Amino acid sequence: MRCLLLILALLIPLGTASNAQSRELLGVGRLFSNDYLGDGRDRYQSGSYARSYVRGPSDWDGTPQEFGTIREYRLRSGIIASDGIATAPGDRPYVGMLSFGVHSHFGHDLFRGSVGLDVTAIGPQTGVSRFQKRAHDTLGLAQVRYTNRQLEDDFFIGMTGEVAENVPIAPGITARPFAELLVGPEDIARFGADVVLGSNITSDVLIRDVVTGHLYRGTENPDLSGFSLVFGADMAAVADSVYFPEDSGVIPTDRRGRVRAGMHWQSESDTSLFYGLTYLSPEFEGQPEGQITGSLKLNFNF
Incomplete structure (x- = not known):
């Protein structure tokens, strides 16, 4: 209990730092990832779901703000599974x-940054394994092994920091090199880049998914109807x-690589979707x- 109180004490300053402006919900980002949507093998990084609530000043016009002004409250679940056809000891x-x-x-001009703290719970206490078993039984999928x-x-507290820069290459093409540091359940230093073609979603609050590295939109500018293609790759130590x-x-490998491609689409009525693949x-x-x-996201506004 003392550990949990300490964790909450560390999170509260960022979550409640105040200013004189009234605040409101600016957007909700979400991303569902599962290898059934990829190679269909149900193993290793088997599934995850992230949901982000972005809050900020009620008069926010989409321009970058100083630290603490735009806040994201992130909920995430994940399943890391053994290979269903492998012998368990190996x-x-x-x-x-x-x-949470x-x-x-x-950010400022073309620079973008993010810093945050997360509390992570693992083990049977989360109920994730029971949920996966029930879901597989209900859908008639293979038995969870x-x-x-x-x-x-167990519980862990972690910190994530990222710096990135939006670099215009040509009309409709923006590169976004980035560096990321994660300290907590996993200690990782990562470098990479994404390239956005089409509608310039870099004006939105973009959130990097922990597992795939896809950039999902925490806010959605209603003026950005159309398609955006995003290609990215990174390497981690x-x-x-x-x-x-x-x-x-x-024994974990000391290097990890990811290569991804995805498509964002948004209609004039603010209906939006995203689908992407990651190696x-x-x-x-x-x-x-x-x-x-x-990875998949569907957003319908009625």
Whole structure:
């Protein structure tokens, strides 16, 4: 309990830092990712869901703001699964996780940055493994295996920071190189870039998905109807990961790569969707191959 109180005390300053302006909900971002939408193998980074509530000044005009003005309240769940066809002793442990975090998005001119804190819970206490079993039974999918090897209940606090720059290349083409640092359940330094073609969604609050790296929209400018294609890649150095405890006998790789492509579409009536694919390189020694996961977002405004 003392640990939880400490975590909340660390989150509250960012979440409640006040200014004289009235605040309102500026947008809701969401992204569902699952390898059934990709290679269909139901393994490793099996599924995740992120939902972000972005709040800021009621008179916000979409321009970058100083730190603490635009705040994102992020909820995330995830399933990291063993390979259903592998022998359990040589495979990664099962992980069910839930997290809550508060992040600030800020910038100036073409520069963009974000910093935030997240509380992550793992283990049977999250109920994620039970939910996955029920979902598979209801949908008639393959039996969920090796949940008896899932990591035990625990809590972690983590910090995420990213810096990026929107670089106009040509009309309708914007490059966005970035660097990201994660410290917490996994300690990772990552460098990469995304390229946006079509409608310039870089004027929205863009949130980087933890697993795939896709940029999902926390706000949606109603004037940006049409298509946007986004291509991205990054490479990460991994210093530590609680998802591979020493007693599991599984050793994480010290390098990870991701390559992704996605399409955003928004109608004049503010209906929007996103679909993307991501290749994830192997995350542990002995993983025979990488995986392809799909990501989806549907947003209907009635």
